Amino acid sequence: MEWIIPVVLVLVVIIIIAKNIRVVQQSQAFVIERLGAFKEVWGVGMHMKVPFIDKVAKRVSLKEQVLDYPPQAVITKDNVTMQIDTVVYFQITDPRLYAYGVEMPMMAMETLTATTLRNIIGELELDQTLTSRDVINTKMRSILDEATDPWGIKVNRVELKNILPPADIQSSMEKQMKAERDRRQAILQAEGQKKSAILIAEGERESAILRADAEKQAAILKAEAEKQAAILRADGEAQAIRMVQQAMADSLGMLNSQAPNDQVVKLKAIQAMEKLGDGKATKIIIPSEMQGLVGMATGLVEGVAGEKSK
Numbered sequence: 001m002e003w004i005i006p007v008v009l010v011l012v013v014i015i016i017i018a019k020n021i022r023v024v025q026q027s028q029a030f031v032i033e034r035l036g037a038f039k040e041v042w043g044v045g046m047h048m049k050v051p052f053i054d055k056v057a058k059r060v061s062l063k064e065q066v067l068d069y070p071p072q073a074v075i076t077k078d079n080v081t082m083q084i085d086t087v088v089y090f091q092i093t094d095p096r097l098y099a100y101g102v103e104m105p106m107m108a109m110e111t112l113t114a115t116t117l118r119n120i121i122g123e124l125e126l127d128q129t130l131t132s133r134d135v136i137n138t139k140m141r142s143i144l145d146e147a148t149d150p151w152g153i154k155v156n157r158v159e160l161k162n163i164l165p166p167a168d169i170q171s172s173m174e175k176q177m178k179a180e181r182d183r184r185q186a187i188l189q190a191e192g193q194k195k196s197a198i199l200i201a202e203g204e205r206e207s208a209i210l211r212a213d214a215e216k217q218a219a220i221l222k223a224e225a226e227k228q229a230a231i232l233r234a235d236g237e238a239q240a241i242r243m244v245q246q247a248m249a250d251s252l253g254m255l256n257s258q259a260p261n262d263q264v265v266k267l268k269a270i271q272a273m274e275k276l277g278d279g280k281a282t283k284i285i286i287p288s289e290m291q292g293l294v295g296m297a298t299g300l301v302e303g304v305a306g307e308k309s310k
Contacts (some may be wrong), residue, residue, distance in 0.1 A: 020049050022056065029095040031058040041095050060095040063299065064156060067106065071164065072114055074121040076129055083164040084121070086113055088144065097152030106153055109144070113158075116143050133160050264265040 023046045024030055030042040032056050049055070067090070071083040086108065092098045102108045120139050121129055129136070136157050145155040165173070 004100045016051050017048075020051050020054075022047050022049065028061045028149055029060045029062055031057050031060065031095050032101040033057040038096060038100065058095070058096055060092055062092055062095075064089060064091045067109065067113075068161070069113060071162065072117070073117050075128050076124060078119055078125045080169060081166065082126075082129070082169075083162070085159050085161045086116060086160045088113055088150070088155060089159075090153050090155045092152055093154045094152030095106040097150060099152075101151035105153065108151070109148060109153070112144060112147055113140070116147075118139055126169070130163060130165075131162075136160060139209060240300075 003244055022030060022042065024042050024044050026044055027046070030047070031040060032039045034050070038057075041052065067088045069086045069088070071085040074084055077140055090109070098105060115137075117140060120136055124132065124136075137160060140158040141155055144158060148155055166195060202266050
């Protein structure tokens with residue numbers, strides 16, 4: 001029976017050694033105290049503490065953590081009370097400061113976040129609060145990070161999750177938004193009508209220009225046609241006159257080119273008298289000068305006829 005005591009002692013030693021071996025996992029840290037005083041921080045790996053002397057004072061997670069605080073009442077600069085809930089993303093960078101910096105670090109962070117939020121919102125009006133989330137987030141992160149640095153905590157981000165104004169304020173905001181949408185709709189409709197009127201006016205102007213250009217071209221072509229017709233008529237009359245002159249010259253045997261011209265004038269006068277006679281007038285008054293011309297023309301015609309009969 002003497003061997004039982006050594007075996008028991010060996011088992012007790014093994015159990016004690018096993019109880020004092022610790023394995024620190026990834027993203028964790030152990031704060032070790034010896035006789036009540038801080039000794040060291042264990043990182044990743046296997047460690048062994050002295051039995052009955054050393055103890056693990058705190059196990060710390062080095063991962064980024066999230067604190068989602070419930071909505072809290074804050075008052076803006078223009079005395080509007082609203083509910084805002086905040087989300088804080090933080091990470092423990094110094095396990096020793098986290099263990100000994102402040103009592104109950106999470107509660108301390110929550111209180112600090114609430115007071116910081118009230119201070120910042122108290123300097124802003126309602127409209128600024130609703131439109132300046134990025135500014136509020138940046139200010140809160142800077143203030144919280146500086147305040148929690150002695151606690152071994154680094155604040156990475158702060159987000160305003162929800163901003164809930166009172167019911168009457170929400171109703172007023174909805175009416176304001178509806179009025180703004182109606183105004184934009186009216187502006188867009190007016191702009192559309194304006195552009196439509198401009199396009200119609202431009203179309204009418206271009207159409208009028210095209211019509212005027214077409215009428216101009218038509219007038220030019222008509223004038224050209226009348227000009228050509230007048231030229232052709234003049235050429236025909238000139239040719240007829242030359243033929244009459246030649247016939248009279250051949251009949252009378254005149255060599256002087258001036259005489260046939262006088263005879264032609266007389267023939268034209270007779271033709272004009274014939275046209276007057278074809279009208280509806282019952283009386284024709286012939287001037288004395290014309291009577292002489294008619295007589296001369298009649299004599300000339302009779303002479304020509306007599307010459308032909310010979």
